[in-house]
Amino acid sequence: MKEGLNIIVCVKQVPDPEGPPSAFEVDSESKKVIPKGIPPVMSPFDENALEAALRIKDEAACKVTVLSMGKRLAKPVLRKSLAVGADELILLEDNSFEGLDPYWTAITLSSAIKRIGTYDLVLTGRQASDWNAAQVGPGISEILKIPSVTLARKVELREDGVIVERVLPNGYEVIKAPIPSLVTVSNELGDLRYAGIKEIKAVQNKPITTLCASDLKVDLSQTDQIKLLKLYPPVWDRKCNFIEGQDAQEIGVALALKLRVDKVV
């Protein structure tokens, strides 16, 4: 593996997607999902992307920069990236960054990446767990005019390029891309490593860079080309027919008979 390369990982802060459905209150009036009793976390696929970067860093010295954009970000959540081994954390914070669509998000992140200047690999999660758009990664690659590979389950950085295993419905394919490239990462790559109390303490006072819209020279005055008309919770009009019985034996038999009567088995 090649030494001294620069990796940028884009990470989004989201309400914990593993919360129960009751934790996602849908406010149709304001067209917002209001998280109830669930903490903000890094979007899980972005954690996988960060893990991909750290695995490369395990093999060969390189610099990992984490980039996160939002209106107001929870520093402890994103500081975790430093605790697990990222070298630098850059926050893009501005009121105008709230609720940006994937198009403008990619434009904003791309200008931050251009400002950083040198990069050999840009990583994002395959999709964010809140709006599930799955466009920002490929979008950045189009804006920066670099190649992209989506849905990685393994990423290796070599002298002459990036080797990516891309998830397919029936297996995977191995793709070679030049440097620099953008790769979006899937959960098959593996979970982000843990940060111990010691590591978390060690980065508590590490400086973080914060940039706003004017630092990035992005004009976000007209960003409503795609409009959210409606937001509503799913309704299930099904009534579950619970199979009853004296014991498990009876219930198992009753279930088999029901399915037979319905002619599904």
Next chain:
Amino acid sequence: MDEYRGVLVFCEVEENIAPITLELLQVGRKLADDLGVELLTVVLGSDIKRIADELVYFGPDKVYVIDDPLLKSYNGDACTTVLERLCEALNPDIILFGQTSVGRDLAPRLSFRLKTRLTTDCIDLSIDQDTKLLLQTKPVYGGNALAVYVCEVKPQIVTVRSKTMSPIAYDENRKGEVIEFDTEIDELIIRTTVIEKVKEEATGIKLEDADIIVSGGRGIGGPDGFEQIEELSKLLGGAVGASRPPCDLGWAPSTHQVGLTGKIVTPNLYIAVGISGASQHLAGMSESKRIVAINKDSKANIFKVAHYGVVGDYKDILPAFIKKLGELK
């Protein structure tokens, strides 16, 4: 400004016309009729004359073919560029892709090239009668909410979740025009290369095609428990599925995953064992014709979509269930 007209469907080929394409042509036909415009489709590949000719019988008014040896297998760089050129020539109003491995890669790139917007993973599409714009319904927050979008830049591009639209039927009487779209592909624009493809799919019935699926979740507790799931699915002539944790933990291959980021399935019978019913799992199976849930927690979310529910430990229920099914055969 040029006028944007027509509904364009991106055709996917896996040996033959992919099932998702027939679903897109069905909804595309309806949208085109509602707008009073033509339904167009485009197919890319190498030596695909046979596919192009066959497409006519599935309803498009025009089939555009881009036939080039460089398009033999999917390459994002080449496909984005030729589609960009086709769109510049045709100015379609709406473009439909499948939410598939290819669609997920290609649609975002094309939308950025064309400086328009994209809505991925739509489950419902219709035309607003006043504005004539496309109403795009998509689950968000992993399925905890549904969003309806409208896009005011053209073309309006969406990807459509598989199995949410019924496929269009073959009709030999349909007539349509097959048009070669001539475009030169410079090899230098292709920056990524596929070194190899590795198949990992288990033998037997494909999950997406199975009539009956038995799926296990984290509640199964380990690889041993999955042997019981396997036994039940064999007995029923079905396939084995899983929620995400068993795949992440290596109890089941990752190709078995059902859900938002796994496979979308709509079998006649879906049996969910030890699966809590997170919205991301429901995204992949809630449209199954009959759902049976076995879970020891009577409040589990899976019971909201289940037709039949059994509250109990699967280890106690399954043996009697399997035995009785065996007798009934």
